[in-house]
Amino acid sequence: MLWDNVVGHSAVCLSLKNSVEQDRVHHAYLFTGPSGVGKFIVARTLAASMLCPEGGCGECNVCRRVMQEKHPDVRVIRPAGKNIPVETVREVRMDAFMKPSEGARKVYIFKGAERMWEEGASTLLKVLEEPPGDVVFILVTANPAGVLPTIRSRCQEVSFANVPLEQLKTYIMERKGISEERADLVVRLTGGVLGRALDWCDEQWRLARRDNVIKAARALKRAELNDVLQMASELYREVRAPVEELSATYQQRKRDLEDGSLDAGVVRRLSKDLDEALSRERVKEETRGVEEIMTTLSWWYRDILVMKEGGDPGLLVNRDLTGEIEEEAEVIPTRRLLDSIDLLAGGILAAERNVPVQLNLESTLLGLQEALYA
Numbered sequence: 247m248l249w250d251n252v253v254g255h256s257a258v259c260l261s262l263k264n265s266v267e268q269d270r271v272h273h274a275y276l277f278t279g280p281s282g283v284g285k286f287i288v289a290r291t292l293a294a295s296m297l298c299p300e301g302g303c304g305e306c307n308v309c310r311r312v313m314q315e316k317h318p319d320v321r322v323i324r325p326a327g328k329n330i331p332v333e334t335v336r337e338v339r340m341d342a343f344m345k346p347s348e349g350a351r352k353v354y355i356f357k358g359a360e361r362m363w364e365e366g367a368s369t370l371l372k373v374l375e376e377p378p379g380d381v382v383f384i385l386v387t388a389n390p391a392g393v394l395p396t397i398r399s400r401c402q403e404v405s406f407a408n409v410p411l412e413q414l415k416t417y418i419m420e421r422k423g424i425s426e427e428r429a430d431l432v433v434r435l436t437g438g439v440l441g442r443a444l445d446w447c448d449e450q451w452r453l454a455r456r457d458n459v460i461k462a463a464r465a466l467k468r469a470e471l472n473d474v475l476q477m478a479s480e481l482y483r484e485v486r487a488p489v490e491e492l493s494a495t496y497q498q499r500k501r502d503l504e505d506g507s508l509d510a511g512v513v514r515r516l517s518k519d520l521d522e523a524l525s526r527e528r529v530k531e532e533t534r535g536v537e538e539i540m541t542t543l544s545w546w547y548r549d550i551l552v553m554k555e556g557g558d559p560g561l562l563v564n565r566d567l568t569g570e571i572e573e574e575a576e577v578i579p580t581r582r583l584l585d586s587i588d589l590l591a592g593g594i595l596a597a598e599r600n601v602p603v604q605l606n607l608e609s610t611l612l613g614l615q616e617a618l619y620a
């Protein structure tokens with residue numbers, strides 16, 4: 247069963263599962279909770295459990311296509327750039343009044359639902375006021391305060407809490423077959439966010455990148471200007487690599503649509519959705535790459551600080567590098583560590599504001615060099 251694959255959230259899942267079994271599904275849900283906690287996975291699982299004849303077996307053609315976002319009756323709507331465009335909501339509104347292609351229901355999942363501005367929100371509100379009987383809307387948001395109160399009041403609100411760290415650790419050990427030590431490291435490095443922790447298990451390069459980033463940080467002490475610029479461009483390459491990979495994955499997904507199982511109109515629509523998703527994902531992955539590098543550095547200096555102040559080694563995030571942390575703690579003064587952490591917070595902010603990646607990396611590394619060793 248797909249429900250069994252969801253980690254944590256057992257009460258939420260049980261109640262949703264029961265409502266499907268007892269045919270008491272609401273026509274609109276608002277899933278709220280921190281990002282990366284698993285809201286979207288539960289949304290897709292709910293969709294699959296409504297359409298699958300077995301209530302979400304996870305193995306049939308229906309379940310598979312829902313989970314791969316290839317089912318014509320389950321549509322995922324994501325923000326394009328800063329918001330969900332009003333045209334998209336209008337199109338959904340029209341589409342909602344058409345019969346499902348295959349099953350008894352249609353499901354629309356809105357990711358980042360708070361990013362629907364006035365016009366879009368009021369268009370959606372009109373559908374929520376008089377919803378077609380066979381349609382279910384699932385609005386997913388990490389920021390429910392940004393959703394219009396009139397919309398919220400028409401949705402059944404389901405809130406998701408962070409999964410406890412120990413549970414997360416056990417889950418990824420079992421699911422990914424990794425050692426407790428490694429699971430512990432991954433959970434710490436990703437701040438206990440499930441989606442990211444799983445990515446770190448699948449994508450070995452993320453851990454390798456952490457090693458490279460820390461190596462670069464440790465080399466700053468003796469680096470000339472040219473060396474620092476060189477380091478920045480190497481880190482930039484590291485940020486770009488997964489973005490290129492992402493493009494390849496989307497091209498493959500587009501080719502998969504052409505397997506003849508869907509009619510031409512649906513293929514065109516899904517293919518357009520994929521193109522738009524790719525351009526958003528590229529920007530997101532690049533920003534995320536820079537943020538991860540800056541966060542890695544922040545944890546690194548924070549670990550040195552903890553060691554320096556005689557803290558419990560159990561508090562270290564980079565526990566596997568305790569020896570290196572001890573060495574740095576001997577030589578870098580507390581004040582300078584604090585300044586470096588501040589500076590990195592500025593770098594993360596700059597990434598969110600779309601300062602060009604290479605420029606941001608260069609100025610951050612040069613800034614760190616000055617803060618730590620000048």
Ligand SMILES: [Zn+2]
Nearest residue numbers: 298303306309
């Ligand atoms: Zn199924």
